[in-house]
Amino acid sequence: MFFWLDQHLLMGQIAVRRNLEDEETILDFARRVGSQQRLDMLLLLTFADQEGTGESKNWTSWKNLLLWELYHQTSRALANREEFIIERRKSIEQIKEKTKARLSSRIDEEEVEAHFNNLPLRYFQTFSEEAISIHIELIHRFFMNQIDSSSNVLAPVVKWIDKPELDHSEVIIVTWDRLGVFSRICGSFSILGLSILSADIHTRNDGIVLDVFKVCTSNKEFASKEQYKNAFCKILEKAFLSESFDITEQLTKNRTIIKEDFEGEFPTSITFDQDSSKKYTILDIQTPDKPALLYRISNALLALGIEIVSARIATEKGAALDTFYIVNKNGEKIVKDEEIKEILRNIRKAVGI
Structure with a gap:
């Protein structure tokens, strides 16, 4: 009982x-x-x-x-x-060979080998062989853009997959690793008013970023590729390529009053779980949902050199329930009291308390 x-x-x-x-x-x-x-x-x-x-x-x-x-x-x-x-932990070699066979008519074996050599076990446990093949094809396209004189080498490659039966769309983004990639992506979704349900964040050893987001509209419906993809790609390219493009300024221009769905006050709670994962510190944040909240939180962590390895995002009755798997700038769990206190200060400022 x-x-x-x-x-x-x-x-x-x-x-x-x-x-x-x-x-x-x-x-x-x-x-x-x-x-x-x-x-x-x-x-x-x-x-x-x-x-x-x-x-x-x-x-x-x-x-x-x-x-x-x-x-x-x-x-x-x-x-x-x-x-x-x-x-x-099934054989990575077995998955690799099946992926090579699947892509044999389109991608050289060396590119498949590079993908498997440059990502950790966690990635291959997360995604199916079909998804891994799609990721390799997108990375191949990104590399082709690097040798195309008419392409901007910093422009990301984006694949948008609608999943109306699951009330979300999957957005896969490939780009070069650099400071603030995750934050800029979150900001670009926020400018369009889209909510992020989850984020799987992967950086290959050769500097290629492969991020997979599940997003939905404010009505908890899939974000139609036809309606949103082109606008998102334009915003994201500006966020990555234009030094004068200010995401915070854009969010301020687009800000609308959002009705709170919960009754009474919802207290903010920020906790650190050091026990549930051997490799990562788990940061749980519960706070009233606000426009571009995830962008502000990711910026607050970015300022401290904190890396977000993965994120689970939820919003219920106007309350944001966000979980981040994080490591410090050395790729280690964050256990020092002074580091924890510094993160708390930045997060509290980001959520407005």
Whole structure:
């Protein structure tokens, strides 16, 4: 009984706010649940809680997808922990050979080899073979632009994939790594009034940035490629290529009054989780949602040299519930008190408290 009273919100919180591609997340959740029977009951309790509190109307297809993903992954971990780990760490060589075969008519094997040699295991656990192939093709296109005299070598390559059945669009961006890439991308989405649901951020050892965003409109619907892609690409190119282009100024010009959907005051909470991941510090921020909030937070971290490795973004009833997996400028977990205090100061200023 005490387990259910204490943990009835746990599954929904982890599904929305943690990186489900990280095996540590799944193994830790499986340990806390303990059995398949408890997992089944917790899933039912999560759905019942949504209905009982009226949260179901805010629980989008995207969130349902995350909840079921957590359930299925945890079921496998509970059934056989060792097999689960082996499957999650399946042979990179096998994936590589299948990817080479898939791309053999379009991409040289050397480019495929370079992709596999320049990214960590986490990337290959996150994406399917089909997605990896799409990423390699986009990087190939980006490289072709580098030798095309009519192209701007700094211009990003963007692929926009509509997923109306999941209430979001996937936006893949390839560019060179440089200061403020993530912040500028977030700012460009904000100028168009789009919300970011999640961000997978990857930088190859050769300096190529591969970022994958899931975005939606303010109405929690997919952001139509036809309506948004061209405008986004124009804004993003200006953000990357024009020194005079000021994202903050553009956001100020476009700012509209946004009605708060929650009743009463929603207190800001900023916490650091050092236990759930061996490699990353997890920064959880709960605060009233405001225009360009993610852009302001990413800028605040950028100013301290903090790298955002991945992000899970959610907005409910006017409240932003954002989670960032972060490391310091040396690629290490952030554990020093003075570093934590510095981040807190910057984040508080960014969210306006």
